[in-house]
Amino acid sequence: MSKRLSSGRLRMVSVLAAGLLVLLSGCDRRYLIFNPSGPVAEKELHLIILSAVLCAVVVIPVLALLIFIVYRYRDKPGNKAPYTPEWSDSKILEIVWWGVPIIIIGILGVYTAKTTYSLVKPPVEDVKPITIQVTSLDWKWLFQYxxxxxxxVNYAEIPAGVPVQFHLTSDQMMNSFWVPELGGQEYTMPGMAMRLWLQADQPGTYYGSGANFTGKGFAHMKFKVVAKPQAEFNQWAKQVKKTAPALTEAKYQQLAQKGLSEKQTYSSYPERLFLDTIDRNGGKYMKPEMKHGGHDMSMMDHDNE
Incomplete structure (x- = not known):
């Protein structure tokens, strides 16, 4: 019996030690959402902090009261806590536990709405933005400039310090585009074009991924956003234009098939590829009278509205 107990304890210690090592090994990893590298991510981090503080205003007193009540009114000989079986209500307590949540929700709602509406505009107004069209496929990302x-494919380069408006759609399942250090996620949906403003303040490489489960290849839907100085970005674009092959309609159809893909670069693509993708998928959900031959390009533009 003692040997079995000893072996059981040994296994338990081993499991605890392994878990501790896993936790310690992750201590050096950056928490990406708490490492904002652009104005959009900074605003969203402030909103996260405010939400946490307001939640703490409720949670901490409630936990403290729970500990106090359990200790103060515990069943113990000689406990002199008042016994009031006829007690029914307290106006003061009613005001507290209704009033405080209402105030917190009001503050959080106003600040959230204000922050959300501020993110539909370019992060900075004095710099000309660029547009990148993003199409989520199974299981890869296509970026068009x-x-x-x-x-x-599976990577994007942007100029540092320049607002970028991503136009997002999907040619397969619904997904979610997310670059944590630059800002929050936005959904990609078939037949629709969503917008997302992001900006990298400094040159660097930023992790991106799909944030919506889309099948067995979901874990591989990762990409990198490389921010470069404007001159280096321009040089990269010129180099791609000179050396990379063209993305034809036939190649796109191959790319759109289910499967993984390595990084790829193309010097050109069919002019209406992004809009045709929206039209093709939108036909499944739009009423016949709502269908039309194309989208007004001005609706997809990034003019300073």
């Missing part, structure tokens, strides 16, 4: 007329 309308101004540079180039495209990439």
């Amino acid at each position: 309308p101004d540079q007329k180039i495209a990439t």
Whole structure:
């Protein structure tokens, strides 16, 4: 019996030690959402901190009261806590436990709405933004640059300090585009074009991924956003234009098939590829009278509205 107990304890210690090592090994990893590298991510971090503080205003007193009540009114000989079986209500307590949550929700709602509406505009107004069209596929990401007329797969390069408006759609399942250090996630949906403003303040490489489960290849839907100085970005775009192959309609159809893909770069792509993708998928959900031949390009533009 003692040997079995000893072996059981040994296994338990081993499991605890292994768990501790896993936790310690992750201590050096950055918590990406708490490491904002752009104005959008900074605003969202402030909103997260405010939400945590307001939650703490409720949670901490409630836990403290729970500990106090359990200790103060415990069943113990000689406990002199008052016994009031006829007690029914307290106006003061009613005001507290209704009033405090209402105030907290009001503060959080106003601040959340204000922050959310501020994010539909370019993070900075004095710098000309660029547009990148993003299409989620199973299981890969296609990035198209309308101004540079180039495209990439599973990575994107952007100029540092420049607002970037991502136009997002999907040619397969619904997904979610997320670059934690630059800002929050936005959904990609078939037949729709969503917008997301992001900006990297400094040159660097930022982790991105799909944040919505889309099947067995979901874990591989990762990409990197590389921010470079404007001059280096321009040089990269020119180099791609000179050396990379073209993305034809036939190649796109192959790319759109289910499966994984390595990084790819293209010097051109069909002009209406992004809009045709929206139209093709939108036909499944739109009423016949709502269908039309195309989208007004001005609706997809990034003019300073």
